[in-house]
Amino acid sequence: MIPVKTIEWIGGLDGVARLIDQTLLPGELRYLDVRDVETMWEAIRMLRVRGAPAIGIAAAMGMVLAVRDCAPDRRDAFLAAVERAAAYLNSARPTAVNLSWATRRMQSLVIRHPDLSVEALKWRMLDEAKAMVDEDNAVCQAIGRLGEPLIRDGDSWLTHCNAGGLATAQWGTATAPIYMAHAAGKRIHVFADETRPLLQGARLTAWELQQVGVPVTVITDNMAATVMAQGKVQGVIVGTDRMAANGDFANKIGTLGVAVLAKEFGVPFYVAAPTSSIDMRLASGEAIPIEERRPEEVSEGFGRRTVPPGVRIYNPAFDVTPHRYVTAIITERGIVHPPFHEGLRALFERLPSSQP
Amino acid sequence: MIPVKTIEWIGGLDGVARLIDQTLLPGELRYLDVRDVETMWEAIRMLRVRGAPAIGIAAAMGMVLAVRDCAPDRRDAFLAAVERAAAYLNSARPTAVNLSWATRRMQSLVIRHPDLSVEALKWRMLDEAKAMVDEDNAVCQAIGRLGEPLIRDGDSWLTHCNAGGLATAQWGTATAPIYMAHAAGKRIHVFADETRPLLQGARLTAWELQQVGVPVTVITDNMAATVMAQGKVQGVIVGTDRMAANGDFANKIGTLGVAVLAKEFGVPFYVAAPTSSIDMRLASGEAIPIEERRPEEVSEGFGRRTVPPGVRIYNPAFDVTPHRYVTAIITERGIVHPPFHEGLRALFERLPSSQP
Numbered sequence: 001m002i003p004v005k006t007i008e009w010i011g012g013l014d015g016v017a018r019l020i021d022q023t024l025l026p027g028e029l030r031y032l033d034v035r036d037v038e039t040m041w042e043a044i045r046m047l048r049v050r051g052a053p054a055i056g057i058a059a060a061m062g063m064v065l066a067v068r069d070c071a072p073d074r075r076d077a078f079l080a081a082v083e084r085a086a087a088y089l090n091s092a093r094p095t096a097v098n099l100s101w102a103t104r105r106m107q108s109l110v111i112r113h114p115d116l117s118v119e120a121l122k123w124r125m126l127d128e129a130k131a132m133v134d135e136d137n138a139v140c141q142a143i144g145r146l147g148e149p150l151i152r153d154g155d156s157w158l159t160h161c162n163a164g165g166l167a168t169a170q171w172g173t174a175t176a177p178i179y180m181a182h183a184a185g186k187r188i189h190v191f192a193d194e195t196r197p198l199l200q201g202a203r204l205t206a207w208e209l210q211q212v213g214v215p216v217t218v219i220t221d222n223m224a225a226t227v228m229a230q231g232k233v234q235g236v237i238v239g240t241d242r243m244a245a246n247g248d249f250a251n252k253i254g255t256l257g258v259a260v261l262a263k264e265f266g267v268p269f270y271v272a273a274p275t276s277s278i279d280m281r282l283a284s285g286e287a288i289p290i291e292e293r294r295p296e297e298v299s300e301g302f303g304r305r306t307v308p309p310g311v312r313i314y315n316p317a318f319d320v321t322p323h324r325y326v327t328a329i330i331t332e333r334g335i336v337h338p339p340f341h342e343g344l345r346a347l348f349e350r351l352p353s354s355q356p
Numbered sequence: 357m358i359p360v361k362t363i364e365w366i367g368g369l370d371g372v373a374r375l376i377d378q379t380l381l382p383g384e385l386r387y388l389d390v391r392d393v394e395t396m397w398e399a400i401r402m403l404r405v406r407g408a409p410a411i412g413i414a415a416a417m418g419m420v421l422a423v424r425d426c427a428p429d430r431r432d433a434f435l436a437a438v439e440r441a442a443a444y445l446n447s448a449r450p451t452a453v454n455l456s457w458a459t460r461r462m463q464s465l466v467i468r469h470p471d472l473s474v475e476a477l478k479w480r481m482l483d484e485a486k487a488m489v490d491e492d493n494a495v496c497q498a499i500g501r502l503g504e505p506l507i508r509d510g511d512s513w514l515t516h517c518n519a520g521g522l523a524t525a526q527w528g529t530a531t532a533p534i535y536m537a538h539a540a541g542k543r544i545h546v547f548a549d550e551t552r553p554l555l556q557g558a559r560l561t562a563w564e565l566q567q568v569g570v571p572v573t574v575i576t577d578n579m580a581a582t583v584m585a586q587g588k589v590q591g592v593i594v595g596t597d598r599m600a601a602n603g604d605f606a607n608k609i610g611t612l613g614v615a616v617l618a619k620e621f622g623v624p625f626y627v628a629a630p631t632s633s634i635d636m637r638l639a640s641g642e643a644i645p646i647e648e649r650r651p652e653e654v655s656e657g658f659g660r661r662t663v664p665p666g667v668r669i670y671n672p673a674f675d676v677t678p679h680r681y682v683t684a685i686i687t688e689r690g691i692v693h694p695p696f697h698e699g700l701r702a703l704f705e706r707l708p709s710s711q712p
Contacts, residue, residue, distance in 0.1 A: 026664035160578075191670075194654065196552060196576035199662050202655075206667045217668040220552035220654055222577040222610025226646075226675045229612060254578025256585060257617060264616045290582075298550065298576055299558075303660060306555050308382035308563045312573040314547075319582045 001212045003165035003172065003179055004029075006054050009061055009130055013068050013122055017061040021048045022166060026207040037066035037085055044092035044099070051167020052241065053136050053274075056098035059089045060129035063106040068122055078118045082110050095291070102132065133169045139274045140171035142332035147177025147237070147272065150330075151188055155181075155234040158191040158224060161252035162200040163239020163272060164208050173272035174239045175208070177330065182214050189215045191227055195252060196220075197297040197315065221254050228265040236262045237270045237330075243278045247271075247323030247340030248285025253316055259325035268327040275331050280348055285320040293317045357568045359521035359528065359535055360385075362410050365417055365486055369424050369478055373417040377404045378522060382563040393422035393441055400448035400455070407523020408597065408633075409492050412454035415445045416485035419462040424478055434474045438466050451647065458488065489525045495630045496527035498688035503533025503593070503628065506686075507544055511537075511590040514547040514580060517608035518556040519595020519628060520564050529628035530595045531564070533686070538570045545571045547583055551608060552576075553653040553671065577610050584621040592618045593626045593686075599634045603627075603679030603696030604641025609672055615681035624683040631687050636704055641676035649673045 007019040016033040023046060024030050032048060034040045040062035043049050049058045066085030070078040086103035093099055109128050110121055151157065163174035171179060181188045190209055195201035202218050209216040219227060227233050236258060243249040249271055262269040282288065295313035299305060307313060329336040329344070336343035363375040372389040379402060380386050388404060390396045396418035399405050405414045422441030426434040442459035449455055465484050466477055507513065519530035527535060537544045546565055551557035558574050565572040575583060583589055592614060599605035605627055618625040638644065651669035655661060663669060685692040685700070692699035 026667075027661065193578070194552070194662070196550070196578060202663045207664045210664055210667055215668070217670050218654060218663045219670050220577070220609070222549070222552060222613055223670065223672060223675075225613035225616060226609065226672055227670070229675070253576070253582065257578055257581035257613060260581060260617055260620045261613060264620070298574060305383065306550070307558045307574045308566055311382075311562045311566055312571070314573050314575050314579065314583070316579060316582055319579075319585070 002183070003170050003175070004208060004211050005170050006166050007049060007057050007061070007169055008133060009126065013064075013126055017058070017065065019043065019049045019058065020166065022050060022204065023048050026203050034061070034065065037062050037088065040065055041089060041092045044089070051162070052096065052098040053168040054166070055093065055096050056102035057129065057132050057136065057169055059099045059102040060106055060132050062089045063103060064122070064126050064129055067125070070118060070122075072117065072119045075118055078121070079110065082107060136169040137171060139276070139332040140168055140173055140176045143173055143272050143274065143330050144171055144176030144180040146332075146335055147270065147330045148180035148184060150235065150268070150270065151177060151181040151186060152234065153186045155186075156189040156191060156232055157235040157237055158193065158227065158233045158258070159205060159236070160193045160201060160238050160255050160258050161195045162204040164205050166204045166208050167239070172208075173274060174237045175205070176272065177237065178209070178214060179212060182212065189217070191224070191233060192216050192218050193221045193224055193254065193258070194218055195254060197301045199301075200252070221257075224258055225261050228261050228267055233267050235268050235270065237272055240271050240273045240277050241318060242282075242288055243271070243273050243329070244282035244285045244288065245278075245280045245341060245344055246284050247326055247329060247336075247338075247344065248288075248320055249273065249323075249326075250285065250288045250290075250318045250320050253319050256319040256321045259321045263325050269325055270328055270330055271326055272330045275333060275347070278331070278344060280344065285322060288320050290319070291317045358539070359526050359531070360564060360567050361526050362522050363405060363413050363417070363525055364489060365482065369420075369482055373414070373421065375399065375405050375414065376522065378406060378560065379404050382559050390417070390421065393418050393444065396421055397445060397448045400445070407518070408452065408454040409524040410522070411449065411452050412458035413485065413488050413492065413525055415455045415458040416462055416488050418445045419459060420478070420482050420485055423481065426474060426478075428473065428475045431474055434477070435466065438463055492525040493527060495632070495688040496524050496529055496532045499529055499628050499630065499686050500527055500532030500536040502688075502691055503626065503686045504536035504540060506591065506624070506626065507533060507537040507542060508590065509542045511542075512545040512547060512588055513591040513593055514549065514583065514589045514614070515561060515592070516549045516557060516594050516611050516614050517551045518560040520561050522560045522564050523595070528564075529630060530593045531561070532628065533593065534565070534570060535568060538568065545573070547580070547589060548572050548574050549577045549580055549610065549614070550574055551610060553657045555657075556608070577613075580614055581617050584617050584623055589623050591624050591626065593628055596627050596629045596633050597674060598638075598644055599627070599629050599685070600638040600641045600644065601634075601636045601697060601700055602640050603682055603685060603692075603694075603700065604644075604676055605629065605679075605682075606641065606644045606646075606674045606676050609675050612675040612677045615677045619681050625681055626684055626686055627682055628686045631689060631703070634687070634700060636700065641678060644676050646675070647673045
């Protein structure tokens with residue numbers, strides 16, 4: 001079985017954007033057929049669709065929905081609608097980089113083609129949105145193919161948070177090697193850290209692995225040390241929100257702790273990183289800002305207050321893991337081993353000649 | 357301010373056992389005045405009173421409640437009531453070692469005094485229960501006095517779970533040095549790991565420190581690595597459920613991870629261990645069995661399902677931390693430094709001459 005599709009476009013210009021409403025997981029698998037840009041804005045805002053690549057695709061599809069009913073003979077109105085839709089969609093989650101990257105890509109497409117009719121531009125926008133799905137699948141599948149040989153038959157691997165199919169169009173980054181190993185007939189079992197405060201590991205990673213039939217065991221974050229000490233884990237794989245040129249990387253809070261434990265207990269620690277997540281202008285992870293989120297995620301994360309009123313709460317959403325804890329970085333263009341600075345630079349230098 | 361009393365006896369033989377109903381924390385501070393053994397059994401069973409030392413004291417007071425209305429002229433009926441009460445209270449939480457230790461101590465008191473009248477024995481039982489409170493306070497305060505100098509003015513210390521006053525009569529083990537430092541006028545701030553799955557850190561440790569005015573910040577367990585990496589933690593102190601002769605010790609799940617992180621980030625790691633928790637017959641921690649608890653604590657810990665049905669869950673309640681991660685062990689009879697095997701043996705050898 002292949003992973004569930006998180007988001008796809010069904011049909012032609014009069015079609016729908018179909019996405020899994022992730023707010024209902026793990027209780028219910030319900031697809032949302034989005035037919036207008038307001039519904040897409042709401043879906044992004046309310047985290048019905050989440051994860052950087054998936055948000056980008058959702059925004060691109062939102063752009064198509066926003067302009068498909070524009071009059072074919074009113075070019076000015078169409079161009080204004082494109083601009084309005086981009087600004088509107090960007091406002092759904094202002095801090096999501098992939099959101100503005102995707103809407104800019106659609107705006108740029110329109111600007112680059114003054115020769116095309118409004119109707120032709122609508123179709124080109126739809127093609128572009130679909131191309132983004134294909135590109136995402138190609139990148140994730142390449143990471144999967146490259147990472148798969150690292151997994152041995154009978155292994156248990158541990159992952160943190162959700163860098164899975166639900167964060168991308170379908171395959172995920174950290175989960176892609178696992179799906180490929182499973183598809184290749186290897187027996188692979190996964191420990192999923194529940195990932196406080198928002199429980200993406202328990203709610204999302206466990207769910208999507210279960211859908212495909214990969215055996216998965218959920219643990220609370222503080223049990224990772226025990227399963228490693230007991231020799232139950234043969235590899236760790238995580239995603240990244242942003243990696244620096246030296247291999248330091250930001251990821252969901254708790255990743256640093258898992259990395260330290262993996263080193264201590266001799267477990268290989270891999271980062272699945274599309275080259276689009278690697279920022280070669282950043283010399284090290286020290287420059288990556290850590291977003292602090294509202295304390296209620298910790299104190300009222302489950303609809304019931306679990307911290308006394310008046311007690312302070314610290315809630316950093318990410319941490320930065322220094323590259324010394326990383327065994328290897330799995331990109332769609334190759335696996336990079338230490339020294340990472342040299343390896344990553346070589347990867348980017350040969351980019352033009354190594355396009356997939 | 358001194359710590360809140362978790363459990364105490366108010367009045368004479370016709371008095372009440374007054375305890376904090378911990379199931380209502382942190383939302384509400386409500387004292388429960390227990391007047392009969394059935395209510396005490398329920399309080400232990402439902403975790404209204406929890407923590408090994410506090411449970412022992414509750415059981416001892418439960419014994420008094422069970423027999424205080426026995427007819428003074430019916431010695432056989434009284435002795436039968438003592439036996440019945442012990443068996444009954446032991447059944448409240450069958451795995452709690454302190455429970456049966458406390459009821460045996462009361463039974464043994466009665467057996468040792470065939471000369472005393474029923475009425476005199478009732479009073480002796482009450483004195484014994486009160487003595488257990490005093491002993492607990494003496495042990496915890498001694499740990500506090502010995503540990504306090506390790507805390508410097510302006511320090512932030514991290515603790516895991518609740519080895520606090522709420523687990524004992526008043527001072528706690530891991531919290532005692534913190535309370536003493538605070539009382540001595542040192543500025544001390546505490547990071548409390550929330551401690552999944554049952555959140556004793558968020559619900560109980562944060563609450564009791566707040567009551568006394570010790571500044572406390574709650575973090576999710578997976579944030580401990582970040583606060584240590586940021587240099588925000590100058591010491592870690594935890595309690596123990598059982599320590600082996602070489603210093604290996606069992607404590608709430610997640611302790612091992614904190615210990616590994618403390619070593620990695622150069623933070624001293626202390627264990628507050630009453631000698632009653634040190635089992636010199638156990639050569640190492642490998643022999644300590646790890647209790648696995650029901651999966652619903654993880655999947656439905658907050659009244660809402662957070663793990664997909666059918667997904668496996670691993671829920672060990674404790675982990676074992678090897679002694680190599682421990683900087684020092686703070687007992688009521690002295691601080692033990694490595695090599696722990698020698699230090700602990702010396703501590704127990706000089707026990708007779710060093711009674712407090």
